[in-house]
Amino acid sequence: MGVTRVPLPAVLAIDAGNSKTDVALLGPDGSVLATGQAGGFQPPRTGVAAAVDVLAEALASAGVPAGGGAGPVAEHVSACLANADFPVEERRLADEIGRRGWGRATAVHNDTFALLRAGLPPGAEPRGVAVVCGAGINCVGMTPDGRTARFPAVGRISGDWGGGGGLAEEALWFAARAEDGRGAATELARALPARLGHHSMASLIEAMHLGGVPAARRHELAPVLFEVAAAGDPVALSLVHRQADEVVAMAVVALGRLGLLDEEVPVVLGGGVLAARHPGLDDRIAAGLAERAPHARVTVVTAPPVLGAGLLGLDALGAPAEAHGKLRAHFG
16 A cells, blocks of 8 residues: 655745744645744854754744654745845855755745735735834835845944834933933933833943843833833934834835835835834824825734745745635734
């Protein structure tokens, strides 16, 4: 008697960000068979192999064996990864994931492409721009003929400003100067240390310098900035406005590079900072785009980014529209 081959799941979708990693195993009909999660994906800090080990941890949390010669996990691996900012990084990551044998084919994209794919209307061609503002900030654009617009997005050396981490650093800078008299007064000087259990900026600065505040807790400070700005604090509000202007600038430049400024085209926004829908930030972005890219149709994606990775995987396999719809419905 012959051996009956059990069909593999269709797609292993991976979204790996600086702070967390999500995976979803998909059937050919777009059904979600399993999900898992692990920590942050940071190959510049840990090295490629150790970073991909985090993806394996996420698979293990989903109950999916991913090592020791277990064989392919899915027909296609669709991995949308933070820190895949240059083609050489995409190749190295694809090689390492391919070496693990998780799929019969592997595609690696920067994680911003997952946001763009998730934000496009069902059945729409791949035309538009996405700006992600989460821990950091990045932007990509693409057209149906395969052209893309990208930024290095590796921090201040590539001209980036903002994101949750950057906003926290800026807020701390202004708060420190407000408390010691070098800068303008701002409520941030009280609110930031209070959020982390300190009575003053001096106390918080000392604790941060000596390692008494885990680095991950700095991300708690960006929401404080928006709270203080919403109450009318001029210093905090200036930072929120600058972040909005950065989002607009990236979107407009990407649209211009692709020749899309005069066309009605989606501009997809996502990431923790933008998905939080802060009115002061939203309104400034809307006004800036209305002035500089009046044909842009703005969409904010709040669904998990692994949705976009899954849709890209289904695209690669030529899955029917019904499968895409079923996956979208699952992630809401």
